[in-house]
Amino acid sequence: MEGIEKVCQFLSEAQVYYLATADGDQPRVRPFGTVLLYDGRLYIQTGKVKDVSRQIAANPKAELCAFHDGKWLRVAGELVNDDDRAVKVAMLEKFPTLKAMYSPDDENTQVLYLKDATATFSSFTEPSEVIKF
Ligand SMILES: Cc1cc2nc3c(=O)[nH]c(=O)nc-3n(C[C@H](O)[C@H](O)[C@H](O)COP(=O)(O)O)c2cc1C
Numbered sequence: 001m002e003g004i005e006k007v008c009q010f011l012s013e014a015q016v017y018y019l020a021t022a023d024g025d026q027p028r029v030r031p032f033g034t035v036l037l038y039d040g041r042l043y044i045q046t047g048k049v050k051d052v053s054r055q056i057a058a059n060p061k062a063e064l065c066a067f068h069d070g071k072w073l074r075v076a077g078e079l080v081n082d083d084d085r086a087v088k089v090a091m092l093e094k095f096p097t098l099k100a101m102y103s104p105d106d107e108n109t110q111v112l113y114l115k116d117a118t119a120t121f122s123s124f125t126e127p128s129e130v131i132k133f
Helices: 003-014 050-058 085-094 096-100
Strands: 017-023 028-030 036-038 041-047 063-069 073-080 109-122 127-130
Touching: 003 036, 003 041, 003 063, 003 073, 003 096, 017 050, 017 127, 028 050, 028 073, 036 085, 041 050, 041 073, 050 073, 050 127, 063 127
Parallel strands: none
Antiparallel strands: 017 028, 017 063, 036 041, 041 109, 063 073, 073 109, 109 127
């Protein structure tokens, strides 16, 4: 399995990760669950009306963290907006419950992919594994 696939699988199995952004000099963090591997990129989904989206637009540097099965994963990088409709469709297909709130053609649905990402898997018992994508 490629490194980025391993990251996507871990986040999918964890079901919840915590996404940190910068709001000026104030860190902000919140639970997220959307994750999709599409065309070799790791995407997340949000709504453009949310504070988190505004924070990313002002400063794309972000970090996420998840804990699952005795291991934790941190991914640091930049989040890049992608207006490709096909990615939004694929995201809503992977997370159909989102369809109650989002559609690929509304003005709100946003997908973003991680660029220049460093993913680090850690545990108390094994050495860390670093994956870049
Ligand atoms: C388990 C869980 C998963 C969530 N997944 C997402 C998600 O993938 N995308 C999203 O925009 N909001 C998601 N949310 C909702 C956000 O956490 C919530 O809207 C948050 O307030 C957004 O951050 P903000 O207030 O800084 O904009 C999720 C909430 C929970 C409890």
